[in-house]
Amino acid sequence: ETGVTQTPRHLVMGMTNKKSLKCEQHLGHNAMYWYKQSAKKPLELMFVYSLEERVENNSVPSRFSPECPNSSHLFLHLHTLQPEDSALYLCASSQLTDNYGYTFGSGTRLTVV
Amino acid sequence: QKEVEQNSGPLSVPEGAIASLNCTYSDRGSQSFFWYRQYSGKSPELIMFIYSNGDKEDGRFTAQLNKASQYVSLLIRDSQPSDSATYLCAVTATTDSWGKLQFGAGTQVVVTP
Numbered sequence: 001e002t003g004v005t006q007t008p009r010h011l012v013m014g015m016t017n018k019k020s021l022k023c024e025q026h027l028g029h030n031a032m033y034w035y036k037q038s039a040k041k042p043l044e045l046m047f048v049y050s051l052e053e054r055v056e057n058n059s060v061p062s063r064f065s066p067e068c069p070n071s072s073h074l075f076l077h078l079h080t081l082q083p084e085d086s087a088l089y090l091c092a093s094s095q096l097t098d099n100y101g102y103t104f105g106s107g108t109r110l111t112v113v
Numbered sequence: 114q115k116e117v118e119q120n121s122g123p124l125s126v127p128e129g130a131i132a133s134l135n136c137t138y139s140d141r142g143s144q145s146f147f148w149y150r151q152y153s154g155k156s157p158e159l160i161m162f163i164y165s166n167g168d169k170e171d172g173r174f175t176a177q178l179n180k181a182s183q184y185v186s187l188l189i190r191d192s193q194p195s196d197s198a199t200y201l202c203a204v205t206a207t208t209d210s211w212g213k214l215q216f217g218a219g220t221q222v223v224v225t226p
Contacts, residue, residue, distance in 0.1 A: 102212075
């Protein structure tokens, strides 16, 4: 595996379900990010992890819960979501000292029904 | 107030012509600027980055930066149908050191044969 891998690619869940999104980076980067992308809107930063420590939580509702067990893995735990949470969820990683921008995963298309 | 602004398009460009995309940003302290290409249903991929005022060329792509005017642009020469995508402008935020990027909503480019 190379780059940034996200699973699942597609997810349909009911409002009462609990699910998790997974992200794994194989680049040796030291920062990981969760972004939400809704139609016709800019990418919205949700969470930032640097060296496994959460350094930013961008006023995200508590129904989204991130977890970073090590520098290569990032999870986004979902529970009691709302239909407006349907979006493309993107994981990204970067090397803070390099300043070469992000490498994105392929994203998870989430639909809340 | 939007912090990174782009025309949403669509920008229609004949095959072989030059596509010109513009981006303005509000954070005067931003130091690094990125252009990402995003195909429909896919995740963004980095195509250019620029740090210094002036032009930077990479193949058919040229990024132009003017920090005094808070303006960055992307030129695509000899446009091909495969260049049809949404182009996202991103700039670093200066309020922290976590490599956070602020994204514009993107400009859709359609290259017509």
